[in-house]
Structure formats: structure tokens, C-alpha cells
Amino acid sequence: MNGTQHSSRTDELIKQFGLDPTKKARTYSKGNRQKVALIAAFSQDADFYIFDEPTSGLDPLNERQFQMAVLNLKQQGKAVLLSSHILSEVERMCDRIAIIREGTIIETGSLAEMRHLTRTVINVTLKTPLDLTQLAGVHNAEAGQHPNEWQFSVEAKSLPAVMTALTDHHIMALQSTPPTLEDLFMHYYTTEKE
Template identity: 85%
Template sequence: MAQPILEINHLQKRFGKFTALKDITFTVNAGEIFGFIGPNGAGKSTTIRTLLGLIRASGGSATIFGHDVWHDSVAIHRRLAYVPGDVYLWPNLTGGEIIDLLLKLNGARHTAQTDDLIHRFGLDPTKKARTYSKGNRQKVALIAAFSQDADFYIFDEPTSGLDPLNEKLFQEAVLDLKHQGKAVLLSSHILSEVERMCDRIAIIREGTIIETGSLAEMRHLTRTVMTVTTKTPLAPTTLPGVHAVQAGQQPNEWQFSVEAAQLPTVMTALTAHQILALQSTPPTLEDLFMHYYGKA
């Protein structure tokens, strides 16, 4: 079995008496888009700064390409591309000059792919960086990152400030990286973006990873919403694992949520009442997220 591109084991980080990271454990493999989600202050950016070798962990371990992220950060950065959520640029350089500088710093160069990305993202590379909006600053960093042939890409809230069209372009570019066999760590507060793109997800809460896996594996933690119309009268409140029962507008129409473990039993009961119409909505990543954070 191939070694993971990123491997984190029980990572911890303390700032004085405050523990920012208590227990972070997950892996990211080649050809995988890994989603890293949690609210502000949960520890996402602290984890990423530790992976980049900007701060030193207080405990546990983290390796990228099999190298320690603190001691071997220079070697790691030769094969890594990173885009933060708030990009600061040299104000007197143009966007094009900054893209070329960032590429040169990583041993890459301006290519036809760079020109294509500039065109697709709608960036004017001749303007000084001081005139750029937040969205245009993000575009500069994204274009530089996507122009590189890195093995591992780290994106920390990368679409902050982008309009929906450029968000879509970002998603297409990231999916293309996956098809090339690259590894991607995506930290994002846009749950629909993570749900659409990521193969696996880690949810962080108060410095601890509380759930890791694919969305399909996690859906057992949430409920399926069902709207059903039956031929004969139904008493859904008597069914096991049913919650939030509401009567519909039509005779014998009901809406309710069902625990995953009880779905087979509920479906058997509904069939006995002769189903005329049935609509089910599987749980989303937002449902899963609120399963944890709605209790906080």
C-alpha cells in the first residue's frame, strides 16, 4: 500500500495555557481531495500553519511525503502549493509580475497554461496589486498555484471573495488536479463546495477531529427527510425512529424524518399502507455539520 502524501498523528499545539490543537489525526492520499471543515476558531488554520512549518507542534507528528513538516519544511515546499484565505501582495507590482515571481520562487515558469488561467479567471495582469479587490488578490494566488506542477495542494478558504463563476472555475481546476493524481487538502466554510468535491472529510471541533470519512459513511449520523402519501390512513408517530412529524396538504400525506437504522422498518410499514407518492431527501453535509455544532 502506498504511503499517504500527508499523515498526521495526534497532533497538538499549545500557545501558553491555551491548547489550540488537542488531537488531530488524519491522512491525505494521492489522487484524493480531502475536505477539512469546522467553524472559525476550531483549529483549521493552526493545523495548516503547522503543516507548512510556520509554527512548531507541541506534540504528536505530521509528515508530508514522508518528511517531518518542521525539520524538512524546505524540501517539502519544493513539491507543495499553498493558497491562504486572505492573500497579501506586493502593492507596487502588477498581478502578472507577482504570478511570475511566485512561480520563479517555486522553480516553475510562466507557460501557456498560466495565460489560459489568467484568461479564464478574468484577471487583468497589468494592474498594480494595490488596485486589486480581495477577489482579484485570491485569483493571483490561485493562478500561480494551478500553474505549478506540485504533488500536494493546500487550500485554506481559497474562494473567499470570489464570485460564483470563479468559484466554479476553482472547483473545475481542483477536480482536474485529482484526475492528474495530485493530493488536495481543502479547508472551506462553503459546505456545498466540500460536499460536491471531496472524497473524504474531517470535521474539527475545538481542536479535535470528531469525525473522518466519506459523506456516505457519515450519513448514518443524520436522518432522511421523507414526504409520503398513502392510500390508507397512516399514523407515522407510532413508527420507530420517526421524528418531526407534520401533516401534508393532501389526505394521508405526511412529512417526517427517519433515523438511518430504522429506514427498512419504516419502508415496510409504509408499503403496507399502499404508497401513492414518496419523496426522500438524504442528509447533506450541512445536516452532518449541524449534528455536531448545533449542540454547541
């Protein structure tokens, strides 16, 4: 539609995405129609690409092909705007994130910059007893199956004090899981509605 001709890059993308171009377009499944749109977009040499829910209908292998193609564009210095509800995809591919609620941008930044707004999940086994339910900033503290074993979440601002308290009780094992984009997204959607 924009006058761009079929190129060797188009043939390469057809092969990468596993599209059968010999079939009639009206017989294509949703996933194959999505492949056609992505191949057309990636065939362009543009400075700025916009993708809206680009992996809807794609199988996991083609989702991976899409992610690799976007990362390739980023390496070439191209700008990519990605709108997606698949938060793991956004987390994996995006440098900066904007959270939109009811048509308004409510937060922007890198994932690292926004992680301070949510909680880190900690699994810990201590040598000596400690009641984690009494520590400020600790939430959802649950005793584990073994003595002095706990799982809890902790606010970013309280993490240094909590780690000091844990250290005072001799940490035997520790696993920390940083907040994900999904955690951040849910933080905004649940706290905004309260």
C-alpha cells in the same frame, strides 16, 4: 517567491479566471487577490495542494472555475486538501471529509460513510391512513395539505422498518432527500454542545 516562472499554463489560468494582469496589484479587489493566489497555486506542478477557504471573495463563475481546476487535479492523481466552510463545495468536490471542532478532528470518512449519523427527509402520500408520529425513529412528522400526506425525518437505522410500514399503507408518492454535509456538520456541533 518559490522561483516558478510564468508559463503558458499561467496564461491559460489568467484567461480562465478572468484576471486583468495589467492592473497594479494594490488596486485589486479581494476577489482578484484571491484569483492571483489560485492562479499561482494551479500554475505549480505539485503532488499535493492545500487550499484554505479558496473561494472566499470569488463570484459564482470563478467558484465554478476553481471547482473544475480541482477536479482536473484529482483526475491527474494529485492530492488536494481543502478547508472550507462552504459545505456544498466540500460535498461536491471531496472524496473524504474530516469534521474539525475546536482544533480536533471529531469524524472522518466519505460522505456516504458518515450519512448514517443523520436523518433522511421523506415526503410521502399514502393510500390509507397511518399515524407516523407513533413510529420509532421518526422525527418532526407533519401532516401535509392532502389526506395521508406526510413530511418527516427518519434515522438511518429505522429506515427499513419505516419503509415497511409505509409500504403496508400503499405508497402513492414518495420523495426521499438524503442528509447533506451541512446536516452532518450541524449534527456534530449541536449534539456535542448538549
